[in-house]
Amino acid sequence: MSSKYQTLGYFGFEKEEFTEFVCKKRFQGLDRIVPIGETTTFSLTWDGFNLIEMFTRIPSIL
Numbered sequence: 001m002s003s004k005y006q007t008l009g010y011f012g013f014e015k016e017e018f019t020e021f022v023c024k025k026r027f028q029g030l031d032r033i034v035p036i037g038e039t040t041t042f043s044l045t046w047d048g049f050n051l052i053e054m055f056t057r058i059p060s061i062l
Helices: 015-025
Strands: 007-010 032-035
Touching: 015 032
Parallel strands: 007 032
Antiparallel strands: none
16 A cells, blocks of 8 residues: 555444554555545545645734
C-alpha cells in the first residue's frame, strides 16, 4: 500500500479485530478506514484535512 491510497474499506471483520491488524501492519498513507458502504460518507475531516480550516478565509485587520 502506498501514499496514493487514502481510504480503506473493510468487510467481514469486527472493528476491534481489524484495528489490531491495521496497527500491526502500519499502512502508509491511509487517512480513513471505514466499513464497506461508508467509503463515501462525508465529514468535516476529509483525507486528513479539516475542511473548515481549508475553506475558511480569515482576514486580518490591524
